[in-house]
Amino acid sequence: MAEAHQAVAFQFTVTPDGIDLQLCHEALRQIYLSGLHSWKKRFIRFKNGMLTGVYPGSPGGFMVVVVSYMSYNKYNQLDPSLGLIAKLGQHLPIRLVATCRLTLIMMYKIVGGVLVGTGLWVTIIMIMRNVLKCLLSWHGWMHARHGSVSLSTRLWMLFVKVFSGRKPMLYSFQNSLPRLPVPSIKDTCSRYLESVRPLMDDEQYERMKGLTKDFEKNLGPRLQWYLKLKSWWASNYVSDWWEEYIYLRGRGPIMVNSNYYAMDFLYVFPTSIQAARAGNAIHAIMLYRRKLDRAQIKPLMLLHTIPMCSAQYERMFNTSRVPGVDTDTLQHMNESKHIAVYHKGRFYKVWMFYDGRLLLPREIEQQMERILADPSEPMPGEEMLAALTAGDRTPWAKARETYFSRGKNKQSLDAIEKAAFFVTLDDTEQRYDTNNPVKSLDSYAKSLLHGKCYDRWFDKTFNLIVFKNGTMGLNAEHSWADAPIIGHLWEHVLSMDPVKLGYNEDGHCRGQTHPNLPGPQRLQWDIPSECTEVIQSSLTVARTLADDVDCHIIPFSDFGKGLIKRCRTSPDAFIQIALQLAHYRDKGKFCLTYEASMTRLFREGRTETVRSCTIETCAFVRSMIRDETERLKLLKVAAEKHQNMYRLAMTGEGIDRHLFCLYVVSKYLGEDSPFLKEVLSEPWRLSTSQTPLQQVELFDLVKHPEYVSSGGGFGPVADDGYGVSYIIVGENLINFHISSKHSSPETDSHRFGANIRQAMLDLLDLFQIDKKDMK
Structure with missing residues (x-):
């Protein structure tokens, strides 16, 4: 193993003739180039800050x-x-x-x-x-009909x-975005009652109706006054409380429960050389970070006109979630010139700059090759150290304070937490296998979601995972931003990797190795036996959780959004209704359903909930189960209702974030609300999310639909529920990512997947459109 290059800037000895001073010109040169790079970066940030400030x-x-x-x-x-x-x-x-x-x-x-x-x-x-x-x-x-724009x-x-x-630059519109409005108590309560009506019998509904009306008349207006006050003072009345109470104050494991994953290409394998794939991917990520630092990324614009908030991009790099006894915090560094790498139980610090420039892909591959060739063994307690980030948060916080607050342990932990991001050179092989598609994809998803529970640093904003056979993926922490933000980065990486950066015929990165490049630095640890016991305890918790996860991936290629649009139906509404039909067939009942919608039309907006199990959707599902007439009409009514709810959520008229903030205010005031307590305790037994393809211009989906991410997924939200993520790829492919728990007798991801496939086909049959017409 090549240890870090120890370049000493100067040496001196005292002799009878005076002080003999010897300067190392190469070390001074590197210091000069490093300082020059830092000052250039400061100047660019200052300039961009000025330009954004006056935009x-x-x-x-x-x-x-x-x-x-x-x-x-x-x-x-x-x-x-x-x-x-x-x-x-x-x-x-x-x-x-x-x-x-x-x-x-x-x-x-x-x-x-x-x-x-x-x-x-x-x-x-x-x-x-x-x-x-x-x-x-x-x-x-x-509210305009799709394809038509009024005067x-x-x-x-x-x-x-x-x-x-x-x-405009990335942050140019931040000062021009409106603030998220606070819905009226009356509207929120009315929409809430409408959302739970299909899930309750008459007696339950009348009871909930009484609680709602009492809240709307008595406690609600008082809580609303405080919330209005906050909305006038803060830039967003939801986001800071959502980050703190939903994410950072959670004391359970973030692995599976919070972190999510993103997959590689499904059918394309650019190279089977692990170090080479890592070289191109890491270089592409660092190029994206440079564009981000310079605010050169174009802000996302709906219809190429309407800007969306870019605040979540600020903490993508150089950030780590730091555990606390009662609540975690997000530690962000303005600058980081290295990444942290894990391989076979060893941690490394790898510098990303040399000679005042970013390392090229072949040079990064060279560094990865050195790590892969390192024959040294892990230090005592080092191999499974990252399990601390996979278990409960409080034991990790106490262990961090006790064993990692001084000496070499602190220095090594700092190297990880202050790294630009984390890389795992995984020693397993994962890939879509046409001979065994189900098992290979399920294994791939589980590996990205939790791995071995000790070979990912789950506290980092994201982990780049590169498998032994060259396949790769991401595991992302959730508190700092939502999935579309990390998806934007991932689209950039996948668009650059096989085409713009590319590989030689032998599978290595293009370019030459560097003869004088200092090697990676092996991080040093001194982990006592007491800390090892905490590590093992966290690992036990994490493995129990990981082993219970049932993942299933469906590449649905029977048809895609092209055919759905011919039905004059929203693809998202079509899929959501299919999920409701599949769930009813799977469990024989309806459930409270969560679909994530963004609120980035407003400053510092994050997400809102679309309660997609509606009265209209349930009416359609019952018509399908009973084989009634007018099913197509009911389907169109349900789709229009879903679209309207999605619009309300995007425009700040959703109900769940409002109810959440009212609950937080009630806790601050010491007021007990039976209505809010019951609402906030209702389990989401079906949690869904669409992974949007945001930068369509980066991919030629007509000629090469395979050159795009196959999407990503997340763990089940409820112990007896399902988590479903889906990505619409091109015109003819939809990938579904399903998760549940083996321990629940009510759920089975593979059974639910079969129901989703059948539901999609059944909905299309109602429109009587021949799929052959699309070919």
């Missing part, structure tokens, strides 16, 4: 406004200082020569013109921002483009 204004706009203003004043013989210059001129000393006096007055005019012009420029910017914020607060465009919407989009400025 939609620009330096060019500033010059135009100031020069135009001063030219107008000069032409019309106006005084830009409104008489102030004349008064100053009267007080100038008489002894000054006339020309000097005129020069000073001219200077005052220029300065006055610049100051007033600057004020005018800032005023224009503020007007444009506030007009844009008002425009973005209108969501009537969402009012066209005019609105034109005004949005006019006031949006030119060439």
